[in-house]
Amino acid sequence: MPDKVYPRLLGAGDGCLVVEYGEAIDMDVNRRVAALAASVREMGFPGFLDAVPTYRSLAVYFDPVVADVKALQRRLGGMMVSTGAGAGSSVRRVVVVPVLYGGDDGTDLENVAAHTGLAADEVVRRHSANDCYCYMLGFTPGFAYLGGMDPSLETPRLKNPRELIPAGSVGIAGKQTGIYSIASPGGWQLIGRTPMMMFDQDRDPAIFLEAGMWVRFRPVDRAEFDAVESATAGRTYRPEILEEESA
């Protein structure tokens, strides 16, 4: 089979076109996806429904009764080539996620320490030292696929997944770290929990994280955890979102 040539435009049903920029989890590829997503949303077109960025592709959803599919194919075909890797996006947006590490909501912190041979304090330090890049959201509303965890923290999933994990739990699964956005079953090693809800349908916006943003885990103590939790419950909590010049 001949090698695939990127970017490429693929059909995905009568109401969806997909632009693929590559076949790897790669920040440069992902930035081109984000740039194209921004261009498509900005352009808009009659019948446009949604633009969904993922690791290495963008899905564009539309109503084929209103949109002209052939014209849209030509237009996206041109845009996918002309869109550079995040031209002009030298500012990176960082969401600060307060985390209470260990304790009842981070019962696997000791597992991770034992597996990695690090002290629990050191696991916490390394987990919160690196900002993580949000490649995409999926799995559940507000769940971020993050990259950039310190590789020394890599720990396999639990052998027996838990039936119910509370929303806000912060975990490690292999090379990945993530935050459970809603209560759900799962097998990640839980090292802590954030009181900040990644998804709250009664808040505007219900989900503040977007693909292309960064996540900075900040260790907090019980008192601060409780304060953020009550502000979240009262819907007065505003996440700290920093805008920093990228290095």
Place this chain on the structure above:
Amino acid sequence: MSGSLALSVQMPGMLTTVQDSGRWSHQGQGMPVAGAMDMQSFRLGNILVGNEENAAALEVTLLGPTLEVTEGEAVAAVTGAELGFKVNGAPVPNWTAVTVRAGDVLGFGSPSFGCRAYLCISGGVDVPLVMGSRSTYTRAKVGGYEGRALKKGDTLRCGEAAPLWRRCEGLVCPAELRPSRDPSAPLRVLPGPQEDCFTDKGLASFYGTEYAISNSADRMGYRMDGEPIEHSGPADIISDAIPLGAVQVPGHGQPIVMLADRQTTGGYTKIGVVCSVDTSALAQRLPGAVVSFTRVALEEAVELVRGEARARDGLRAMRAAWRSSGARPVQARPSGSAIIRVDGVEHAVCWEEIEEVK
């Protein structure tokens, strides 16, 4: 004008949820679309009762609920599956707008065809808008009635009906405008974004043999059982978006057709994407039913969607004629409008252009 409808749930039925055309434009943040599983039946039902076509309705699954009207008056219509709809115990045909009022009991009997029916009510079901939609997505407890299926004792309210709703009574969607729900018709499929991840033998299995709907068939997706579909390489991909109707084939080789409550993204190869009109047809089939897949071109798929839009336009035109019968002009006004009287109530009618009558 009488007040809008209130309903009390006496029996919830097997799975009765509030649905509309879905929660769009948040898939990039992981929020599934949800919405009616049989979109065309849902939309035609809304047109029958005088609503905008995407107004929230109840999606009734197989064994329907019993609902008592506790307040108000409205027109209602059931479309989609034949689940034995009745009012005060008397059978009422599907695809027909009927008036219901306080004291009436809306019920369902034994299912005779299909799986999902839509109970549409003038004014629409009034639950809070969540991220732009009233659809229920039960897995994350989002939207609809408290994010869940109806339970005994729930009270539902409807919105204020559009003018002339009363005149919809007796309107019937003719058979030629209803979606075809031939249970043996093959599902039409467009090639999927990972068609190149399958061998010729795998493609021949998918398009050339029959599959049975397994018991793992719900609003999220229908898993099929049949000849395993052979991959040419790995069955897993880097997670990407899952459109409606996507046919995922995990390593076990059995296809899964992804439907309304599908996750926004997933990591299995997609051999094809079922045409949107046929995802509605599939939603009316039950576990054990045999399905086959046939490949079509994009032009044909788009024409199928347009055909459904024309059917809805056709029903709207019928509704306009039905509701205007007996209207009497009262007063012509300058600047393109006139007052007409319908059932003793005056309405303003506006137009943009007039044509000479030849």
